[in-house]
Amino acid sequence: MDLSYSPEEVAFRDEVRAFLAEKVTPDMQDKVRGKGELTKADMENWHAILNAKGWLAPNWPKKFGGAEWNAVQKHIFEEEAAMVSAPRIVPFGLGMLAPVLQKFGSKEQCDYWLPRILSGEDWWCQGYSEPGAGSDLASLKTTAVLNEAGTHYVVNGQKTWTTLGQHANMIFCLVRTDKDVKQQEGISFLLIDMDTPGIEVRPIVLLDGTPEVNEVWFTDVEVPVENLVGEENKGWTYAKYLLTHERTNIAGVGFSQAGLASVKRLAKSEMAGGKPLIQNPHFAARVAQVEIDLMAMSTTNMRIVSKAAAGQAPGVESSMLKVKGTIIRQEINDLARRAAGAYAMPFASEAVEGSNEMLPDPLGAGPVAAKYFNNRKLSIFGGSNEIQRGIIAKVTMGS
Amino acid sequence: MNFDLTEERQMLQDTLRRFLRDRYDTATRNGILNSDTGMSSEIWAELAELGVIGALFTEEQGGFGGKGFDIAVVFEELGRAGVVEPFLDTAVLAGGLIADLGNDDQQALVEEIIGGGLQLAFAHGEPTSRYDLTRVSTSATEKGDEIILNGRKAVVVNAEAADHLVVSARESGAQDDVDGISLFLVPKDAEGLTVQGYALLAGGRAAEVTLDDVAVPASARLGAAGKASPAIEARIAAANVAQTAETLGAMETACYLTKDYLGTRKQFGRPIGTFQALAHRFSDLLIEMEQARSAVILGAGHLEADRDVRERHISSTKNLIGRVGRLVGEESIQLHGGIAMTQEYELAHIAKRIIMADHRFGDVDHHLERFIALSAA
Numbered sequence: 001m002d003l004s005y006s007p008e009e010v011a012f013r014d015e016v017r018a019f020l021a022e023k024v025t026p027d028m029q030d031k032v033r034g035k036g037e038l039t040k041a042d043m044e045n046w047h048a049i050l051n052a053k054g055w056l057a058p059n060w061p062k063k064f065g066g067a068e069w070n071a072v073q074k075h076i077f078e079e080e081a082a083m084v085s086a087p088r089i090v091p092f093g094l095g096m097l098a099p100v101l102q103k104f105g106s107k108e109q110c111d112y113w114l115p116r117i118l119s120g121e122d123w124w125c126q127g128y129s130e131p132g133a134g135s136d137l138a139s140l141k142t143t144a145v146l147n148e149a150g151t152h153y154v155v156n157g158q159k160t161w162t163t164l165g166q167h168a169n170m171i172f173c174l175v176r177t178d179k180d181v182k183q184q185e186g187i188s189f190l191l192i193d194m195d196t197p198g199i200e201v202r203p204i205v206l207l208d209g210t211p212e213v214n215e216v217w218f219t220d221v222e223v224p225v226e227n228l229v230g231e232e233n234k235g236w237t238y239a240k241y242l243l244t245h246e247r248t249n250i251a252g253v254g255f256s257q258a259g260l261a262s263v264k265r266l267a268k269s270e271m272a273g274g275k276p277l278i279q280n281p282h283f284a285a286r287v288a289q290v291e292i293d294l295m296a297m298s299t300t301n302m303r304i305v306s307k308a309a310a311g312q313a314p315g316v317e318s319s320m321l322k323v324k325g326t327i328i329r330q331e332i333n334d335l336a337r338r339a340a341g342a343y344a345m346p347f348a349s350e351a352v353e354g355s356n357e358m359l360p361d362p363l364g365a366g367p368v369a370a371k372y373f374n375n376r377k378l379s380i381f382g383g384s385n386e387i388q389r390g391i392i393a394k395v396t397m398g399s
Numbered sequence: 400m401n402f403d404l405t406e407e408r409q410m411l412q413d414t415l416r417r418f419l420r421d422r423y424d425t426a427t428r429n430g431i432l433n434s435d436t437g438m439s440s441e442i443w444a445e446l447a448e449l450g451v452i453g454a455l456f457t458e459e460q461g462g463f464g465g466k467g468f469d470i471a472v473v474f475e476e477l478g479r480a481g482v483v484e485p486f487l488d489t490a491v492l493a494g495g496l497i498a499d500l501g502n503d504d505q506q507a508l509v510e511e512i513i514g515g516g517l518q519l520a521f522a523h524g525e526p527t528s529r530y531d532l533t534r535v536s537t538s539a540t541e542k543g544d545e546i547i548l549n550g551r552k553a554v555v556v557n558a559e560a561a562d563h564l565v566v567s568a569r570e571s572g573a574q575d576d577v578d579g580i581s582l583f584l585v586p587k588d589a590e591g592l593t594v595q596g597y598a599l600l601a602g603g604r605a606a607e608v609t610l611d612d613v614a615v616p617a618s619a620r621l622g623a624a625g626k627a628s629p630a631i632e633a634r635i636a637a638a639n640v641a642q643t644a645e646t647l648g649a650m651e652t653a654c655y656l657t658k659d660y661l662g663t664r665k666q667f668g669r670p671i672g673t674f675q676a677l678a679h680r681f682s683d684l685l686i687e688m689e690q691a692r693s694a695v696i697l698g699a700g701h702l703e704a705d706r707d708v709r710e711r712h713i714s715s716t717k718n719l720i721g722r723v724g725r726l727v728g729e730e731s732i733q734l735h736g737g738i739a740m741t742q743e744y745e746l747a748h749i750a751k752r753i754i755m756a757d758h759r760f761g762d763v764d765h766h767l768e769r770f771i772a773l774s775a776a
Contacts, residue, residue: 132665133666134666134736135667135671135736139666139667160737161737204741205742205743206740206741207740207741207742207747207748207750207751271527271528271529272529272530272531273529273531273534274575277529280764282764282768286764330729334725337754337758338757338764340758341529342529342553342758342759343526343554344600345554345599345605345755346598346599346600347597347598347599347600348597348598358595358597360553360554360597362526362553369600369754369755369758370600373600373750373751373754376729376732376733376740377737377740379733380732380736380737384733384736385733389676390676
């Protein structure tokens, strides 16, 4: 047992820290913390900064232009970046599509698409969920039918919860290519240009007013057969492979640490009964309780990261980390909301047209309540916590 | 023992429920939320005509209710429909203080309030007072025949729309003394009074109110100089009855929507409510809802009791509703899944109302501490 990083890992962490200290601007941090909104240009700018350093694709093999970090290095980067409120790497092209192309795509597909992901030429979004296919993703109904000439698929249907789809020019989709077999065996993986006629993107406004997700409608959309990844009707296998990549950094330890630090800062300035709130025994107990949980989870996370770095693929532990990680993050969001007292109530409504109201924020807390509501999504998306618990039970009890 | 509503209250409940079911759907509310004023004067007038405001005042004050159970009946229905119009601020808080403390001239306003012709706000909380009712730094200084007000009031709900503000200010004592606080009726257009407004996450609007040498005549004082604290505490108790009942109504809607969704949404070939993992969690909500209803009855039923008994019950109610509210708000979203995260679905607003109720008049922790203190007394 040795709970500390090796000298090489410490050196790597220091390098990451120095890089972030130089590149992360106060403007970026403010936006990440919720004061303002990261624009498409902001996100592209951050990608370009990382790409110049060779750190944009931490998990890609070197031959594709990636950093080929091991699990510990990836963890160090993610944790350090979250703690200084650096923008996130938009994961759809880099973390989700690319691993599938690298494993199942053709050489032509890799040669064409991967460089465009790194350069930012393409912005990818994910077309998985449908109105009727959420937790039960395999029941998806969007169809792709090969035309008679065999040159194009014709796609019809609707995808939903498409994160940042409003910025994307490409979407990777799961589509049904065979209705007559077991659900999982009739699904294919297609790459679709968002500018193709017949595609319509409609924003969904979330309960905190943010326009981050969309519905995407397909009406007789023609997709060249070259855009099929791997084999027809094998898409479910690829999707499952992709989901294991979605699971990296699933515990969100860095986000929780940054969030907890911000709660403590808030509770030092907020006054309750003439004293800083952090000295209030009930509030202090709430903070301590979640910090104790976070310390243990951080260690759980490191145990799993170490195993992964040694080449053991995480199995059921990913599901465990997702559940515990989201519970802790949501608890911290709850504490931030509580700490702000009455000043959690104001809301910068994007929906009010032309509204440019200055919100009172004497503590510099930012929109803590809006964030609390927005992050209720953490336990719903990427396989809800109920689905994760089902997986844990199924794997461990073999039921 | 009799837990039935009186005939009058039952009638009011039925009328209100029918009216709001017909007139206040999600699209209507979203339209109101997206408007500049954040409220509908039409709805306000129609509800006033139905007697909603009159039910919040006693007969001596010119109304036909005003007891804890009257307040609870009205606000449970307003909460069930997710009404965002500021009845609590105009009628229960500011209007109630005028009715409780005002001289004959001031009380003449109550008739106008009940008729729906007046908007009011209670400007009490300050940037560093959090939930303490007696922590008032805004100052009131006599200068000849006038009183000069200086200070800042935080998150004053309905300040922009208000014709008058009821402003608390300190005439003597240290900033957290119980004694020394007075209330003043200040016209919104008074010189030196600035109102900086903004929308609220759970609907309605509030403002930061700055008082910069605002001069009012001594006759603007409500009640005796420096003696307003007990009346403020009693009105906040009434506001907590209103708000906990409103939250109860909103939670009823959240549970109703959740039940409906669990029964109709299908995944893996069957309604998701048939999965035991979800069914049991929904059952837990129903168990806690019974606790919540009892807690609201306890609060409302002790609003007319002596101070210590009243406050101990109010704090117990607010603490329990805050805890159950968080559970119901979060679980109803989770049991729905993604759909509940969208603005256009009814639950989104309802869940925000339930959760954000804990940010007014003292949160779960505040009332737990208060309950401990009042129990030791």
